[in-house]
Amino acid sequence: MKHPANIGRGAKVALVSLGCPKNLVDLQVVASALRGAGFDVGVPEDAADAILVNTCAFIESAREEALDAIEEACSRKAEAAGRGRGAPAVVVAGCLPQRYRGKVLEACPEVDAILGVDDLDRAPEIVRAAIDRAAAAGAAAPAIDAVARGRSTRLFTAREPWFVLTPGPYAYLKIGEGCRHACAFCAIPGIRGRLRSRPAANLVAEARALVSHGIRELDVIAQDVMSWGRDLPGRPGLASLLRELDALPGEFRVRLLYGHPAGCTDELLDTVAASRRVVPYFDIPIQHASPDVLRLMDRRDTVAEVPRMVERIRERVPGAVVRTTCLVGFPGETDAMFEELLAFAKATKFDHLGAFVFSPEEGTKAFSMPDPVPARVARARHRRLMKAQAAVVAQKLDALAGTEATVLLESPPARRGEPWTGRTERQAPDDIDGVTFVRGLPATARVGDFVRVRYVGHTDYDLVAEI
Ligand code: SF4
Numbered sequence: 001m002k003h004p005a006n007i008g009r010g011a012k013v014a015l016v017s018l019g020c021p022k023n024l025v026d027l028q029v030v031a032s033a034l035r036g037a038g039f040d041v042g043v044p045e046d047a048a049d050a051i052l053v054n055t056c057a058f059i060e061s062a063r064e065e066a067l068d069a070i071e072e073a074c075s076r077k078a079e080a081a082g083r084g085r086g087a088p089a090v091v092v093a094g095c096l097p098q099r100y101r102g103k104v105l106e107a108c109p110e111v112d113a114i115l116g117v118d119d120l121d122r123a124p125e126i127v128r129a130a131i132d133r134a135a136a137a138g139a140a141a142p143a144i145d146a147v148a149r150g151r152s153t154r155l156f157t158a159r160e161p162w163f164v165l166t167p168g169p170y171a172y173l174k175i176g177e178g179c180r181h182a183c184a185f186c187a188i189p190g191i192r193g194r195l196r197s198r199p200a201a202n203l204v205a206e207a208r209a210l211v212s213h214g215i216r217e218l219d220v221i222a223q224d225v226m227s228w229g230r231d232l233p234g235r236p237g238l239a240s241l242l243r244e245l246d247a248l249p250g251e252f253r254v255r256l257l258y259g260h261p262a263g264c265t266d267e268l269l270d271t272v273a274a275s276r277r278v279v280p281y282f283d284i285p286i287q288h289a290s291p292d293v294l295r296l297m298d299r300r301d302t303v304a305e306v307p308r309m310v311e312r313i314r315e316r317v318p319g320a321v322v323r324t325t326c327l328v329g330f331p332g333e334t335d336a337m338f339e340e341l342l343a344f345a346k347a348t349k350f351d352h353l354g355a356f357v358f359s360p361e362e363g364t365k366a367f368s369m370p371d372p373v374p375a376r377v378a379r380a381r382h383r384r385l386m387k388a389q390a391a392v393v394a395q396k397l398d399a400l401a402g403t404e405a406t407v408l409l410e411s412p413p414a415r416r417g418e419p420w421t422g423r424t425e426r427q428a429p430d431d432i433d434g435v436t437f438v439r440g441l442p443a444t445a446r447v448g449d450f451v452r453v454r455y456v457g458h459t460d461y462d463l464v465a466e467i
């Protein structure tokens with residue numbers, strides 16, 4: 001979308017990022033559009049002409065966090081107005097206004113504008129209009145509503161894909177939007193729409209730009225990366241995209257995040273095993289191990305896949321690290337079904353396992369399903385699963401002592417003599433799998449270096465290594 005030249009005129013915009021990395025990529029698209037229109041982005045909130053809060057609305061706790069952040073932005077606005085300073089405009093973007101436009105404006109009437117997930121490219125004109133609205137305090141103009149009705153259908157590429165908001169030498173490569181599955185508990189297809197894959201050429205160009213700007217790890221994301229390409233002409237699969245990324249020049253690695261078990265094909269596994277750059281890391285939420293619960297969840301296509309999947313990955317990809325996510329307390333989950341999940345998790349020994357307690361989401365099939373599990377029971381199951389996983393992790397980390405790995409250095413020591421912080425292939429960004437502390441690095445070490453280390457110990461979830 002074209003905007004009048006320099007519509008931003010140097011106006012300062014503070015960005016507040018909430019939710020998952022997919023949301024962060026949307027915020028990068030917005031930030032990049034704003035920069036192109038002459039805005040100065042990423043300033044502190046107390047120096048901003050506008051505060052843009054990019055929200056998540058996946059589950060109740062995410063909505064609460066989003067409303068807290070919006071209220072905080074609104075109180076900054078009120079405080080500045082009370083002191084006679086120019087009050088910053090408040091713009092709310094992302095999943096929350098997309099899903100609950102009315103509720104956002106009702107709960108926070110001081111909000112100047114809302115921006116939906118299909119309107120990211122309108123950010124410059126909307127932020128400009130919001131700033132003008134906030135400056136004309138007292139004029140009772142209605143808030144600006146830039147949220148397209150209905151399911152999301154669009155797909156965006158950032159104007160400057162190398163402009164990233166990640167704090168280290170890594171970047172998220174969002175390869176598609178929406179989801180082709182319809183899990184009974186999940187609100188995402190309703191908010192984000194059906195699967196749309198970005199074309200390979202577009203992704204390869206973005207990857208090239210990121211690597212040439214110093215990015216050393218590309219974290220490939222989507223609602224389900226394994227579905228990539230199914231909606232494109234010729235139905236290319238993720239394996240073909242990985243081969244193209246693998247062939248790019250430069251020193252970097254590639255990591256796959258968020259895959260649906262149904263897409264974990266032998267071709268994909270063999271491609272990862274043969275690749276130079278794609279690390280043998282698989283993040284595949286199984287959600288459950290009881291066939292009955294999987295059927296109730298409308299994940300029938302994973303019933304046959306789940307029991308053998310991890311074994312198959314470990315057989316075909318030497319050194320594979322497997323992360324999964326489980327959902328406990330789904331309606332109809334009996335004690336016996338939960339025990340089945342617990343026994344499976346203990347026997348499978350996932351390298352990383354996260355778990356959520358079911359939260360009924362409006363607009364999903366599971367919202368009105370019978371046989372709800374009492375919250376207390378669900379929480380107790382969650383605790384038992386996480387306790388069992390903590391024991392698995394402790395065993396796994398003990399077994400790593402003395403082995404070698406390659407660390408991507410991400411932050412230097414705060415003080416002399418302290419270790420560097422980095423991540424090995426077994427650790428995804430944003431601290432979800434912990435980090436590796438590296439001792440004994442030379443003074444010449446730099447952020448973005450890959451260094452070979454030997455593990456010497458660990459804390460609960462972090463590893464300690466020496467050069
Ligand atoms: S695969 Fe993931 S995003 Fe898609 S419907 Fe299921 S849980 Fe939601």
